[in-house]
Amino acid sequence: MRYIFLTILIQFNLFAGLVGAKIVSLDLENESAKIDIEKIDVGMSCYVVHHITPEHSAILKSCVVESFDAATKTAVVKMSEFDLLKNNALPSGKWEVIVGDSVELAFGYTRSLLIAPSEEIFYQISKSIKTQWIHPDTFATLLSIHGHPTPLQEDFSNLSSASSAGLVFIYLDKKLYTVDMKSFKILAISDAPLTQDSVKLPFYSRVEKIETSWFIFGEGSDEMQSYEPHYYELLVENNKNNKTLYEIVRKSTNEEVHSLINEFEIGE
Known part of the structure; x- marks a missing residue:
């Protein structure tokens, strides 16, 4: 079994720690920023951090890696409101994102959830990947609290x-699909012949x-x-330009899965 997951382990090592990069330019009209970075995966979620003093900083924006140019070693991140720590009882700063602010990527990538169809597959995969696993019981409990026997993307984000x-x-x-839990963008697809x-x-x-x-509909x-x-529907909804996923769905013999081919936004 260790040989089956060798490629997964190699890819997972790329996500082993927090990655920081500086903003080199801003496009405020499109709420995006460009960063210099050696290598990064499109779809990674991240935060923009503004340093008020050398000892104090504040998170200003949430963001997702939108594109990466390997030739210039630059990436574009799309910014959105950061509301994870929102508290109306506390004052908020008026700082704006500026060139030189930091973008912190791969936050939480050492902690993972595994969605598997059976106990045997769950244990085979979980023992083959070195990460801090969030037990699926925790996710199932969260779904019960929200009355969601069918998990949605927002449940994963929560x-x-x-x-x-x-x-x-x-x-x-x-x-096996490696997916950013917040953006639900696919970071890697690995063969796992189980x-x-x-x-x-x-x-x-x-x-x-x-x-x-009874009161949730x-x-x-x-x-x-x-x-x-x-x-597959959740993955397609958030990865409509992923050509590898497109080919997998196109070749699927499951009619429900194959019907998702019409949801992609891939040109001829």
């Missing part, structure tokens, strides 16, 4: 905020049943009907 976890690994059809004899919905955990709530409130189509 878990990320609550546990400071940055990555989610999703096993689908003999492949035998799948059973499926537990919505994913393997020791929680027997994820509770619903809408997306996520119904029981999940099938494993692969749901997680």
Whole structure:
């Protein structure tokens, strides 16, 4: 089993620690910034940090890596409001993002969640990747609190905020997807030729049943009907230009999965 996951381990080492880079230019009209960086993955979530003094700093924006140019060693990050630590009872600063501010990437990438269809696959994968795992029971409990037996992207984002976890690994059809838990962008797709004899919905955990709530309606409130189509749908929704995912969906023999081909935004 260790040989099957050798490529996964090699790729995961790239996410082993927090990465910092300086903003070299700003495009305020498009709420984006350019940073100098040796190598980074598109889809990584990050924060813009403004240093008020050498000893004091403040997080001003959340952001996601939008593009990376290997020739110039630069990346563009798309910025959005940072509201993770929002507290209306406390005063907030009026600082604006400026050239020279820091972008901190890969926060929480040493803590991960694994979505697997069975106990056997869960333990085979979790023992093959060196990371600090968030047990799926924790996620199942969070879903029960919100009455979501079918997990949504916002549920993964909420878990990320609550546990400071940055990555989610999703096993689908003999492949393992490494996904940024906040942006839900695919960072890597690795072959994982494991035998799948059973499926537990919505994913393997020791929680027997994820509770619903009679006063919660809408997306996520119904029981999940099938494993692969749901997680493929979440991945496609947030990776519409991913050519590798496009080819996987195009070749799928599962009609529900194959129908997602129309959701991509890939030109001829």
